[in-house]
Amino acid sequence: MINVEKVGYHIAGRPLLQNVSFVAETGQLLAIIGANGAGKSTLLKILSKELAPDSGKVEMRGENLKSIRSNQLARFRAVLAQNNALAFNFNVSELVMMGRYPHFDGSPSKQDHEIVEYALQQTDITHLRDRIFLTLSGGEQQRVLLAKVLAQLTDIEDIYGLPHPVPQPKYLLLDEPITGLDLYHQHNLLEIIRTLTLRNFCVIAILHDLNLTMQYADKVLILNSGKTIAFGKPVQVMTPATIFSAFHIPVDIIHPPEYTHPFIVHSRSFSEQPMLEEKWGRSNGQSQGFYL
Amino acid sequence: MSITAEKPATKLIQIGKPFQQSVILTLLVVGLVVSACISACVGAVKISLSELYYILLNQLGIANQHFEEQQQLILTVIRLPRVLLGVMIGAVLGITGAAMQGLFRNPLADPGLIGISSGASLFAVSAIVLELKILSDLSGWVGLYALSAFAFAGACLATILVYQISRSGGKVHISTMLLAGIAVNALTGALTGLLIYLANDAQLRTITFWSLGSLGGANWPVVWVLLPFVCITLFGLPRLGKALNAFSLGESQAEHLGINAASLKRQVILFCTLGVGVSVAMAGLIGFVGLVVPHMIRLLVGANHRLVLPGSALLGAIVLTLADLTARTIVAPAELSIGILTALLGAPVFLYILLKEHKR
Numbered sequence: 001m002i003n004v005e006k007v008g009y010h011i012a013g014r015p016l017l018q019n020v021s022f023v024a025e026t027g028q029l030l031a032i033i034g035a036n037g038a039g040k041s042t043l044l045k046i047l048s049k050e051l052a053p054d055s056g057k058v059e060m061r062g063e064n065l066k067s068i069r070s071n072q073l074a075r076f077r078a079v080l081a082q083n084n085a086l087a088f089n090f091n092v093s094e095l096v097m098m099g100r101y102p103h104f105d106g107s108p109s110k111q112d113h114e115i116v117e118y119a120l121q122q123t124d125i126t127h128l129r130d131r132i133f134l135t136l137s138g139g140e141q142q143r144v145l146l147a148k149v150l151a152q153l154t155d156i157e158d159i160y161g162l163p164h165p166v167p168q169p170k171y172l173l174l175d176e177p178i179t180g181l182d183l184y185h186q187h188n189l190l191e192i193i194r195t196l197t198l199r200n201f202c203v204i205a206i207l208h209d210l211n212l213t214m215q216y217a218d219k220v221l222i223l224n225s226g227k228t229i230a231f232g233k234p235v236q237v238m239t240p241a242t243i244f245s246a247f248h249i250p251v252d253i254i255h256p257p258e259y260t261h262p263f264i265v266h267s268r269s270f271s272e273q274p275m276l277e278e279k280w281g282r283s284n285g286q287s288q289g290f291y292l
Numbered sequence: 293m294s295i296t297a298e299k300p301a302t303k304l305i306q307i308g309k310p311f312q313q314s315v316i317l318t319l320l321v322v323g324l325v326v327s328a329c330i331s332a333c334v335g336a337v338k339i340s341l342s343e344l345y346y347i348l349l350n351q352l353g354i355a356n357q358h359f360e361e362q363q364q365l366i367l368t369v370i371r372l373p374r375v376l377l378g379v380m381i382g383a384v385l386g387i388t389g390a391a392m393q394g395l396f397r398n399p400l401a402d403p404g405l406i407g408i409s410s411g412a413s414l415f416a417v418s419a420i421v422l423e424l425k426i427l428s429d430l431s432g433w434v435g436l437y438a439l440s441a442f443a444f445a446g447a448c449l450a451t452i453l454v455y456q457i458s459r460s461g462g463k464v465h466i467s468t469m470l471l472a473g474i475a476v477n478a479l480t481g482a483l484t485g486l487l488i489y490l491a492n493d494a495q496l497r498t499i500t501f502w503s504l505g506s507l508g509g510a511n512w513p514v515v516w517v518l519l520p521f522v523c524i525t526l527f528g529l530p531r532l533g534k535a536l537n538a539f540s541l542g543e544s545q546a547e548h549l550g551i552n553a554a555s556l557k558r559q560v561i562l563f564c565t566l567g568v569g570v571s572v573a574m575a576g577l578i579g580f581v582g583l584v585v586p587h588m589i590r591l592l593v594g595a596n597h598r599l600v601l602p603g604s605a606l607l608g609a610i611v612l613t614l615a616d617l618t619a620r621t622i623v624a625p626a627e628l629s630i631g632i633l634t635a636l637l638g639a640p641v642f643l644y645i646l647l648k649e650h651k652r
Contacts, residue, residue, distance in 0.1 A: 050544050074550030081548070087397035087540040088595035098538055102550040152549070 001025050002047065002171065002202060006056035009042055009226075016042045017226045019056070024219070026169040026202040029193055031213045031234075033206075034223035035247050040206045041082075041175060043223070047204060048079045048173050060171060074102035076168055078149035082175040084141065086133055092144050093129045096120060099151030111156045118159045119151040123192065139185045142177070146189060150196075158199065172196060174205035178212070190216045210251075210264045214238060222246045235262060313593050320606035324379070327610050331375045331617040336624060337366045374510035378616040379609040380522045381507070381575050384567040386608020389582025390589070390600050391529050394536035395560045396466060402582040403568040406473045406561065410480040411450020412572040413503060414487075416443040420498050421487045440517075440573035447569030450476055455561060464557050466543070504629030505578035507616045514574055525567030526605060532559060533598035540595070578631050580638030581608055587645045 002024040009017040017039045024030045032040045045051040047058060049065055058065040060077065078099070086095070096119055100112040108116075120126045123143045128136065133144060153170040157163065174193075178186040190212060193203055197218070207213045213220055214234045222229040222237065224246045230237035243251050243264065255262035333339045339347075347367050385403070392401045404410065419442045454476050458469035491499060535556045538546040543553050568582075589603040612630070615637065619628045 048548060050547065070547060070552065071550035074548065077548075079545070079548040081542075081545055083542070084545075085542060087394075088399070089590065090537070090540065090595040094537075094594065094596055098541070098549060101534055101538055 001169070002204070003059040003062075004047070004056070005059070007043070007046060007053045007058060008055040009039075009046060009051060010054050015226050017046070017053075020223075020226075020228055021056075022219075022221055022228070022231045024202050024204055027197050027200045028218035029197050029203045029205065029216060030219045030221060031205055031207045031217035032221045032223060033208070033210065033213055033246065034229075037225075038223040038246070039226040040223055042226075044079075044173055044175050044204070044206060048077070049073060061169065071102060074152070076153065077171040077173070078152040080145055080149050080172070080174045080177055082179070084145060089132045089134060091129070092125065092131050092133055092136075092147075093120070095133050095144055096147045096151050099148040099153075102152065114159060115154050115156060116147075116151050118154060119147040122150055123147040124188075138180045139182060142181055142189070143185070146177070146192065150192075153196075153201070167200075170196075170199075170201045172201055172203045174203065176206050176208060179208060186212065210238065210243065214261050214264065238264065313596075313599050316592050317599065317603060317606070320603060320610070324606055324610050324613070327613045327617075328375050328379060331378065331613045332367065332371045334617060334621060335366070335371065337363060339363050339367055339371075369511070373512050373515045374507055374616065375613060376515050377507050377510040377518065377575065378613040380515070380518055381571045381578065382581060382609040382612025383605040384522055384525050384571050384608070385578060385581040385612065386585040386589075386604035386606075387526060387529050387601055388564040388568050389608070390586035390597070390604035391532065391536065391560050392564060392582070393586055394539060394597050394600075395557065396470060397540055397542075398470075399587065400583070401470075403564050404477070404579075404582070406469065406564075407450030407454045407476040407480065408447045408565055408568045409572050409577050410477045410484070411453075412443040412447040412569060413577065414450070414480040414484050415446025416502055416573075417484050417487050417491075417499050419443075420495050420502070421491045440570075443573035444569045447572060448565055450480060451561065451565045451569075464554065466557070501629065502576040503631075505576035505631030505634075506619075506627070506629055507575050508620075508627060509574065518570055518574055521566050521570040525563045528559065528563040530598070530601045530605075532556060533596070533601050536560075536597040536601075537595075540597075576629075576631065578612070578634055580634045580642070581611055584638045584642045584645075585611060587642065591645065591648075 004020060004022050004024075007017055007020045008015065020039075020043060022030075032043060034040050042051065046053050047065075049068075049070065052066065060068065060073075065073075093116060096116050097108060097112070099119070100108055100115060104112055117126075120129055123146050125140065125143050125147060128140060128144065133141060136144065149172060153172060155164060157165075172193075177193075178189055181189060186209070193205070194216065197203055205217075207217070217234050219232065220234045220237060221231045222242050229246050230242045238253070240251050240253060243249070249266055251264050251266045253262050253264055329341065329344060333341060333344055343363060344367065347364050350364070351368060388403045389401075392403050392405060393399050395401070396405065416439060419439055454469060454472045455464065457472040457476075458465050460468075488496065488499060535546070535551045538549045538551045539553065539556060541549075546553055546556075571578075585608045586600060586604045589600050589607055593599040593603055611634070615630055615633045619630045619633050622628055
C-alpha cells in the first residue's frame with residue numbers, strides 16, 4: 001500500500017499541495033479527481049518520486065519513498081505519463097521491451113521476451129508489434145504504453161499462474177490514462193486496470209470523467225487548490241456538495257434502480273446551487289468516507 | 293477483455309528483426325575490413341592484396357618473405373597509420389553523433405553542438421595566428437603535438453563552459469544546453485573570425501587546411517596518442533544503449549524506468565568530448581559524418597541504440613576510410629581536404645534521407 005502523510009509542496013512560495021494524507025490499498029483503484037490546477041499531477045509526480053515533497057512523507061511497501069533507490073523502485077512501480085513524445089522511430093515491441101529494462105542488464109532474457117509477448121496480448125496489440133510507434137493512432141499509442149508498464153510490472157510467474165517466491169505488491173501510477181481515447185477504449189483500459197487490481201496491484205489514476213470514476217474506482221480523492229476535499233468510496237464522497245466545491249458546477253446525482261452505481265449529470269444553469277439530496281438515491285449514510 | 297478484430301496492419305515495416313540486425317552488423321564489419329584493405333592498397337604506389345597480406349605477416353614476424361623495400365615502407369610508414377587514423381576517427385565521429393542525437397533526443401544533433409569543434413578551432417587558430425611562444429619553446433615529441441594538445445584543451449574548455457551554463461539546482465537541462473551550445477559556438481566562431489583578420493597568408497593557409505580537415509598528418513605516434521581516447525569512447529558509449537533508448541521517451545520517463553539521467557548525461561558528454569576533442573585536434577574539422585551516419589544506420593536497423601551505436605561506429609569508420617581514399621587519389625598528386633568530401637557526399641545523402649522519411 002501507499003501511505004501518504006501530510007504531504008505539502010510549494011513552488012516559489014505558492015503552495016501546490018497542502019497537508020494531503022490518504023492511504024491507497026493494494027488491490028484497489030484509487031482515482032484522483034479535481035479541477036485543472038488542483039494539484040493532481042503534482043501529487044502524482046510526488047508519488048512517482050519525480051518531485052520530493054517539502055513536508056510530510058510518502059511510504060511505499062512500508063518504506064519511505066525517499067530511501068528507495070530509483071532502479072529498485074522501477075522494478076515494482078510503473079508510471080504511465082501523460083506526455084509521450086518519443087524521439088526516434090522505435091517499433092512497438094522495442095518500446096514495450098523498455099518496460100523490462102529495470103529487470104535486466106545487457107541483453108533481454110527469454111523470459112523478458114515472453115513477458116513482452118504477454119503484455120502485447122493483454123492489451124490486444126500483438127498485430128501492431130512491428131509497426132513504428134509514431135505512425136500509430138493516439139488510442140493505439142496509449143495501449144502500447146500501457147503494454148510497456150504492464151511488462152514492467154509483470155513477473156514470469158504471473159503468466160503461468162505460478163506462486164511467487166516472494167509475493168510483492170506492485171504499484172501503477174497513471175496520469176489521465178483515458179484522455180484522448182474513444183468510449184470503447186476508455187472502458188477497455190479501465191477493464192484492464194480492474195484485472196490488475198484483481199492481481200493485487202495498487203493503482204492510482206488521475207481521471208477526469210466523473211461517471212467512469214464512479215463506475216470503476218474503489219476509492220476517490222477529490223482535490224481542490226492543493227487541499228483534500230474528500231476521500232473515500234465514490235458513492236459516499238462524490239456528492240453534489242463535494243463536486244460543487246471541487247469543480248464549481250452544480251450537478252445532480254441520479255441512481256436508476258437498474259444500475260449498480262449512480263450517475264452524475266449536469267443539466268442546469270451554472271448559477272444554481274446544487275441539490276444536496278440524491279434523486280432516487282438511497283439515503284446517504286456517512287460511513288467510511290470523510291468530508292473536509 | 294475481448295476486442296473486435298481490428299484491421300490487421302497492412303504495411304508491416306520489415307526492419308528491426310533480430311536476425312536481420314545481426315546480419316547487418318556482420319556485413320558492416322566485413323565492409324570495414326574490405327574498405328580498409330582497399331584503402332591500404334590503392335594510391336600512388338600500388339600494392340596488391342597478396343602483397344598486403346604477406347607484408348603484414350612479415351611485420352608481425354609470422355612469415356618471412358622478401359618484398360620491394362619501397363612497397364613495404366609505403367605501407368608501414370604511410371598507408372597503415374593513415375588507414376588506422378581514418379578508421380578510428382570515423383568510428384568516433386559516427387558513434388558520438390549517434391550518442392549526441394540520443395541525448396538531445398533530436399536527430400539533428402551532432403558533437404559540434406556543445407562546442408567541442410568550435411572550441412578546438414578557436415584554440416587551434418589562436419595558436420597558429422599568435423604563434424604562441426609556448427609552441428616554439430616546446431621541443432621534440434611534445435612540440436610536434438602542441439597544436440593538437442592546444443586544440444584538445446579548447447574542445448574541453450568549451451564543453452565544460454556549455455555544461456556549466458546549463459546546470460542549475462544540481463540538474464543539467466538539456467534544452468538550456470542546446471541554447472548555450474549555440475551561443476558558445478557563435479562566440480568562439482566570432483573570435484576565430486577576428487583572429488583570422490590578424491593572420492598572414494601562410495597562417496591563413498594553415499588555418500584553412502586545418503578547418504577543412506585532413507588525415508594527411510597521420511603517422512604512428514599520432515595513432516598511439518589517439519588510441520586510448522578512441523578506445524574509451526568506443527567501449528564507453530555502447531554500454532549506454534539501453535539508457536539512451538529509455539531517454540528517448542523523455543527524461544522523467546527514463547527515470548521511471550530506473551535510469552539515472554544525470555549520470556547518463558555526464559557520461560555521454562564526457563565520452564564525446566574525449567573522443568571528438570582528440571579527433572578534431574589530430575585531423576581538423578570533419579563535418580557531416582557524425583550527423584549523417586547515424587541516420588543511415590537507423591534506416592537499416594531501426595531506432596534501438598544498442599544497435600545504432602556500434603552500427604554508427606562501423607559505418608563511420610567505413611565512410612571516413614573511403615572518403616580519405618578518395619581525397620588522396622582523386623586529384624593526385626595533390627590532396628583534397630577530407631571535410632570537403634564528407635560534406636559534398638554527406639549533404640545529398642542527408643537530403644535524400646529527409647525526403648524519404650517525409651514520405652513515410
